Amino acid sequence: MSGTGRTGDGHGRLGNALSSLAVAVGCVLFLGGFAWGAVVYKPYTVPTASMSPTVNAGDRVLAERIDGADVRRGDVVVFTDSVWGNQPMVKRVVGVGGDKVACCDAEGRLTINGEPVEEPYLQAQLPAGGQAAAPAAQQDFTAVVPKGQVFLLGDERSTSLDSRVHLEDPGQGSVPLSAVQARLDAVAWPSQSLIERPESFAGLPGGISAGGPLPLQLGAVVVGVVLILGGAAAGPIAARASRRGRTTGPASAR
Known part of the structure; x- marks a missing residue:
């Protein structure tokens, strides 16, 4: 039996996990940068x-x-x-x-x-x-x-x-x-x-x-935006890659 589809699923789950992590870290940096700035400035x-x-x-x-x-x-x-x-x-x-x-x-x-x-x-x-x-x-x-x-x-x-x-x-x-x-x-x-x-x-x-600290605060906001956008885009890409991995597997087991 071929493991191609299972490998594609594994890659897809890993990609989704990394995508979600990037979005979560990006939100923390983005909101944290703004909150820090509001307190200091x-x-x-x-x-x-x-x-x-x-x-x-x-x-x-x-x-x-x-x-x-x-x-x-x-x-x-x-x-x-x-x-x-x-x-x-x-x-x-x-x-x-x-x-x-x-x-x-x-x-x-x-x-x-x-x-x-x-x-x-x-x-x-x-x-x-x-x-x-x-x-x-x-x-x-x-x-x-x-x-x-x-x-x-x-x-x-x-x-x-x-x-x-x-x-x-x-x-x-x-x-x-x-x-x-x-x-x-x-x-x-x-x-x-x-x-x-x-x-x-x-x-x-x-x-x-x-x-x-303004440059650090602005840097946190910019990095946060990049991670949010990058993570949001990576999720669908990982899902498509997973689907392609499943469809390229053998039609039947021998």
């Missing part, structure tokens, strides 16, 4: 151009929920402070507790504790190798950041209403770390781009923050 719409060209007015962004202990220089953060109008605002942290923030040096650069800081995000719209068209701020200023607070500037220095506007307030324009709610990791719409951590702050004490 919160979407915001940026209302003004004060962070241009890094983030433009109307951009939808994804911000990682963090607490004040996670804030580093160079981070673009969402914060709410009563002195600033008690509305969520988006600015870049340039100074942390204990820093002396000043502008500008002879080359128009911001200085932190006397050290000049290159700010490439201010030059993002200029030709490669071009020099900044304007200094890091339009007026000279000096501020000492109290412990537990941060000093914030917009990337569009000519129009941003930031810590410079509040220099006469207690804390010289700084904001408590407790006011920080999230750190921007990506622009989601209308463009799609990650917001890089500026290396120019890396050499200062505390360094810069690590990138968020």
